[in-house]
Amino acid sequence: MKAAQIGSFGAPDVLRVTETDRPSPGPDEVLVAVEASSVNGHDTIVRAGGLKMVSGRAFPIGVGLDFAGVVVTTGTDVRGYRAGDRVWGTVHPRGRHTVAGAAEYVVVSADRISPAPVGVSAVEAASLVVAGSTALIALRDSVRLADGERVLVRGAAGGVGTAAVQLARAMGGHVTALARDRHAAVLRDLGADEVLDYGTTTSEEIGPFDVIVDTVGAELHCYRSRLAKGGRMVTVGLSAPALAAIAASSIHGSRRIRTFSANPGSAALDELADHVTSGALRPVVHRVYPLADIAAAHEAFERGGVLGKHVLAVSG
Incomplete structure (x- = not known):
């Protein structure tokens, strides 16, 4: 499978989309086929080496804090999700990930996902x-x-x-x-x-x-x-x-x-989905990039001046 990773800390040009093994979920985890992931400040800080105490220095390091996609399979202890369910979620911001949200597949704990809101695309969901x-x-x-x-x-x-x-x-x-x-x-x-x-x-x-x-x-x-x-x-x-x-x-x-460190679990994502479904919260997407152009997406994010989000279309 394809995944965005860094092999060293630095500017956006250290980002590479490489072939790697598809991960398998543990007992309380879910394997998601990622359709979209957005670019966040956390991603650029990890890439630049600003969170070495969290990410560590063992490369490669995966990037992409969030995702929207479809459940492929679940661990033996997971309840409430099955293959084909549309979900959105985050990887743990304080975890050490070789594969994260900007990849064709990601494994996360089931308490970090929620049913994706209806009526929006995967790209729009990932932006939120x-x-x-x-x-x-x-x-x-x-x-x-x-x-x-x-x-x-x-x-x-x-x-x-x-x-x-x-x-x-x-x-x-x-x-x-x-x-x-x-x-x-x-x-x-x-x-x-x-x-x-x-x-x-x-x-x-x-x-x-x-x-x-x-x-x-x-x-x-x-x-x-x-x-x-x-x-x-x-x-x-x-x-x-x-x-x-x-x-x-x-x-x-x-x-x-x-200040605070946003680390949303299922309950916060459920509430967020309610706001989207009710029409109170609408996605605002500045530009969509293919996964292969993730370096360009990071460059654009760091230039600023955007209206809404830069989003990576991974699949689907």
Whole structure:
């Protein structure tokens, strides 16, 4: 089978699509024929060597945090799934994988998958797995968005951002999206009440907000100052400056900057699928690449400026 792997850490050109043995599921695992996988920040950090403590240094290392596809076979202890079921899910972000989601087949624990939402293609489903679950966990668990609160989504045109705009609206928030002006019409269509051009709008000109969802990871202290009394801020754009700002904000009580590591299991994916099925959450796909062009997909992801997700069409 074909699988995207790296044989060394580095730029996107270290990615290779190679032939390798098809994995077999253990007693509590499921073998999935992958139809699509998206490109996420976690994937590019692993490839560049930023998570060596997790991935290890034994090559090859598989890439691809998420997937959508079809169950091929299940382990002896797995209940609730059978061959032919359409599913979506993630590999464990803290695992060491020689084969991950960007491959023709992947083996994962059964508690890391869920029935894929109906009415969307595998490519569309894959675009929502990590981005949607990250936005859901940020809004539901990290900042506990309440009905009627004022929400700023910073970096609103990206994968997590487009999902956060929609989910915040579905939860009753009044949503302000901060993104490139050329994406304004789409963001309004997704549910943003206001769209601000980040190229011309400074942090001092906006707010206050009850909730800020940040996907950028820079100038966090400037945006934290735009929180209303009792406001909450969460960032998913981690960097060394971001970590320093998070630590420094700990003295501010409820107005500290929160972060988390999204690691969705079946329950979160079930809830996410409900939002998709209800129409509250729609996929936004920037571009689809064949698996063989995964290096180009990583390059495009790192350039930024996207609307939605870069997705790999693996099969199907």
